[in-house]
Amino acid sequence: MNRMAVTLSRVLQWLSRMGSPVVRRVLSGRSHSLLSRQLLLVGFTGRKTGRAYTTPVSYVRDRNELLIAGGGKWWKNLGSAPASVRLQGCWLPVTPEVITEPEGMSDILARMMAANPAVPVFTGIRRGEDGHPNPEDLERERRRGFVVVRFRLQNQVSDLRVA
Numbered sequence: 001m002n003r004m005a006v007t008l009s010r011v012l013q014w015l016s017r018m019g020s021p022v023v024r025r026v027l028s029g030r031s032h033s034l035l036s037r038q039l040l041l042v043g044f045t046g047r048k049t050g051r052a053y054t055t056p057v058s059y060v061r062d063r064n065e066l067l068i069a070g071g072g073k074w075w076k077n078l079g080s081a082p083a084s085v086r087l088q089g090c091w092l093p094v095t096p097e098v099i100t101e102p103e104g105m106s107d108i109l110a111r112m113m114a115a116n117p118a119v120p121v122f123t124g125i126r127r128g129e130d131g132h133p134n135p136e137d138l139e140r141e142r143r144r145g146f147v148v149v150r151f152r153l154q155n156q157v158s159d160l161r162v163a
Contacts, residue, residue, distance in 0.1 A: 038116075040066065041086035042151075044077045053077070054086075058122065059151075060112040066094070066151040067112050069123050071141075075149050085151060094151035102138060108148045109133045 043054050055074050060067045066085060078096040085094050099105050110132040113119045120127050123146065125137040138146075 042068075042074070043084045043086070043091070044074070045081035047077045047079075047081075060115045060119070062111055062115070064153045066153070067108055068149040068151070069109065069112060069119060070098075070147050070149045071123075071145060073145070075147055078149065083151070093154045095154060097150045097152070099148040099150060100142070102135075102142065105142070105148045106132050106135075106138060108150065109138070112148075 038058055039056050040059050041054050041056055043052065045051070046053055053074070057068050057070065066087070075096075075098055078098055083094050083096050084091050086092075099108060109119070109123075109125065110127075113127045113133070114131060119125075120133075123141060125141055125146075126134040128134050
């Protein structure tokens with residue numbers, strides 16, 4: 001990936017972190033529909049502090065799974081306690097799975113990229129001609145701490161209209 005595209009991706013990631021308090025407030029309130037087609041809130045307990053945290057993330061819905069391309073360190077808390085998501089204005093329990101191995105990440109990212117063309121822009125990982133992530137880009141981001149998180153909705157959620 002050229003240097004400009006990687007820089008754009010990192011700037012967008014930084015802006016996303018800086019805007020998190022505003023996004024969290026919108027997604028928590030009645031006006032959640034402004035953002036909830038692409039963003040959701042993840043609620044989890046800190047593995048060291050035991051404090052409750054809520055963080056906004058972008059997602060792609062694939063049947064009863066919510067797929068998240070994740071940077072940062074928030075995802076490290078997902079194995080220690082139950083997690084939930086605020087999806088379309090409703091808090092729902094989820095079963096998280098953090099995928100760190102390249103093949104699994106590649107398969108899920110390919111599905112995400114097919115569903116949302118913005119995924120390569122925000123992750124810094126180009127989509128190859130075969131529809132899968134460029135291996136060099138994926139490895140570069142993996143070294144920076146990039147993972148894919150799959151949330152399985154614990155209950156069948158059919159009444160939520162999520163794109």
